[in-house]
Amino acid sequence: MHAHSISASDLPLFSIPATQRTVPALLRLRAERMGDSPLFSDRQNHYTGKQTLQAAAASASRLSRAGIKRGDRVALLCTNRHEFLDMVLGCGWLGAIVVPINTASRGAQLQHILSNSQASLLVVETDLTPLLADVDLSATAVQQAWLVQGQEAAQPLAVATCELPPLGDYCEPADIGPGDTLAILYTSGTSGPSKGVQCPHAQFYWWGIYTASKLGMKPDDVLYTCLPMFHTNALNTFFQALVSDACMVVDKRFSASRFFDNLCETGATITYLLGAMVPILLSKPVTPAEKLHKTRIALGPGVPEQFHSQFLERCHMHLLDGFGSTETNYVMGRGIQEQRNGYMGRVSEGFEALVVDENDNSLPDGEVGELLLRADEPYAFALGYYGQPDKTVETWKNLWFHTGDRVVRDAEGYYRFVDRLKDMIRRRGENISSYEVEQALASHPAIHTVAVYAAKSELAEDEVMAMIVLRPDCTVSCEELLQHCERRLPYFAVPRFIEFAEVLPTTENGKIQKFALRDRGIGPDTWDREKAGYQVRR
Structure with a gap:
């Protein structure tokens, strides 16, 4: 099974005008091009391109009916399911801002996210309501909560609460620009509370374009992920499907014992793994599904070098490395043919990178320094940290994004990760x-x-x-x-x-x-x- 990258210009939605790099425009383009082909599935519910557009408009109408306006924040505490996507796209259609929250958040961290985001509406799966037991909702801007039905009954909340209202009627989209914020994604701070990364519509468009091209996506591809949609990785998988005429299928969680069975059941041709998932899978006994799946490639950033060849030989699947972050994009990587195991890859077209000393002076090849990044296209990176202008200025000083990662670049332009400047644990x-x-x-x-x-x-x-x-x-x-x-x-x-x-x-x-x-x-x-x-x- 072969895996080939393609040129970004080969993707159906690459050459669209900058003004169309928004959720409403992208959904309309997909519905016009491939309206009856599948776009999203959570295994129980299935959306075509046209149905996804209709769900976005109807979700926006539901939010509007509840008093949510352009620029309002909507907190979302939910697992991978169609209601999650409905809320993200509904906010994008209306011009509101979705705040997906890590379902593992607890205590002070959860309190900070709800307070800092100033979300007025909280949409929460009933199974996750116990997480709010130690949160003082009266100290936040949350005025109402909508309950998404899960397996368990909801715990009482200290705000007006109701079941998730039904979808509304179709409504026309707001006048959205590519630089308008679609989502605030909270990423752990290194010397303080979590920071809310303001991600504009166009950033997700470029995530889709650059990742789809590296993975060599085609219109009949099935993109399977069991990673959580409250993270950039899985959320931007939807946009990969959107710009390449492919279909995204989600499961709620990673299961090492069921992973290859799930690939077979969904017909996945592309999937997504993180560093530790690969050695975990390789530690399990061999199963027939490892040979029966149709998955040719997995995006696997951070997988240790020694596991790449072992995983390909045993599981018949290429692992694609690279570098990106919530604040940036898929800025570094190469197709499988040009990949060097142990290296993140070269800088992708459309981005610039520097390796610098503590004073932001550029260092020569072979010397270790901090990685700085910049995008050529407007709004391909995040806009900054919500409500934390000091952190925004500090991180984007000298007009470069400071990753806090120490890297070394070789004479051929390949970058290798060394360690972290920041006091962060991954x-x-x-x-x-x-x-x-x-x-x-x-x-x-x-x-x-x-x-x-x-x-x-x-x-x-x-x-x-x-x-x-x-x-x-x-x-x-x-x-x-x-x-x-x-x-x-x-x-x-x-x-x-x-x-x-x-x-x-x-x-x-x-x-x-x-x-x-x-x-x-x-x-x-x-x-x-x-x-x-x-x-x-x-």
């Missing part, structure tokens, strides 16, 4: 703020000081480690600390490794030297919750 495709984990742990009365940082796991990715100094005459078990974290953090941010110390290494001005702790790594006195058999509650 685990199983999730960005984890060490600051938020530290705040959760520090709220325990037995803890005096804590440092949270990345430790390497056997899957060659980051795990969360905490080094803790207790208050005098206090004791606490590791299990008790994890239980304390579970009510305050997403499950994926709960530390795996814990160690107690008398003191932490500090600089002359009292800052904790995390690099020294990272270099030290896991020691003989480190407690490992996986070896201890502790299961984190989700």
Whole structure:
């Protein structure tokens, strides 16, 4: 099975005028071109191009009927299902802004997202209403909540609540521009609370164009993802389908034991994986479905180099690497034929990159520095951080986006990731703020000081480690600390490794030297919750 990239100019919607790089225009173009062909499925509900357009207009009408206006924020706490897409496209049709929330958010993080976004409407799946038990909705702008029916009954909420209203009648779209914000996606901060990335309509259009071209999409392709649509990766998969006349199929979650069966059942020809998912799949026994699926390629950013050839040989599927972020786009990568395992690839046409020192001076090939990025096309990148202009200016200083990633470029223009400048931990495709984990742990009365940082796991990715100094005459078990974290953090941010110390290494001005702790790594006195058999509650 062969995988070939194509030129972006070969895609059906590449040459459209800039003014049409919006949700309403893209949906209309798709409905006119391939109106009766499938565009989206959550396995129970199936939309053609025309039905998707109708759902967007009817969803916008429903929102308008409830008083939602252009520019209003709508918070969305929901799993992968057609109601999620209805809400995203309805907001895009109306000119409102959708705020998809990570379903693993808890406590202070969830409170911050709802407060910072100033969302007036909260759309929440009934199964997820318990997540709001520790959120003070009276301290947010939320005035009403709509319940999407799940498997469980809803827990009471402290705002006016009703079942998800029925879709409205068709309404004409608002006068949307490519630079209008479609979504605010919250990505973990590295030295403070999560930041809301303002993503314009045209950014998602370019995500679709650049990713579809690298993956070599064709009109009859089926794009299967079990990654959550509240993240950029899966959300922009819909736009890949939209601009390439393909179809997107979603499942609610990743299942290692069922993954290849799901590929077979959906007829998937392209799929999406994150770093740790590949070694997890390879650790499972071989199944017949590994040979029966029709999937030729998977977008797999961050998969360790040594697994690429093994995965292709065993699972008959190419893995495509690359680099992108919520704030940017698919800025770096190459088709399979030009890919070098262990490298992110070259800069894609339409983007610029620099490797710089601490003063933003460009460095020569072979020297490690921070990666800076810039887009040629207007609104191909995010607009900034919602309600945090200081962070926007800091990150986009000198008119370049500062990734916080240290990379090296070789003489042929290939970039290799080295490490992170920022104090961020990336685990199983999730960005984890060490600051938020530290705040959760520090709220325990037995803890005096804590440092949270990345430790390497056997899957060659980051795990969360905490080094803790207790208050005098206090004791606490590791299990008790994890239980304390579970009510305050997403499950994926709960530390795996814990160690107690008398003191932490500090600089002359009292800052904790995390690099020294990272270099030290896991020691003989480190407690490992996986070896201890502790299961984190989700």
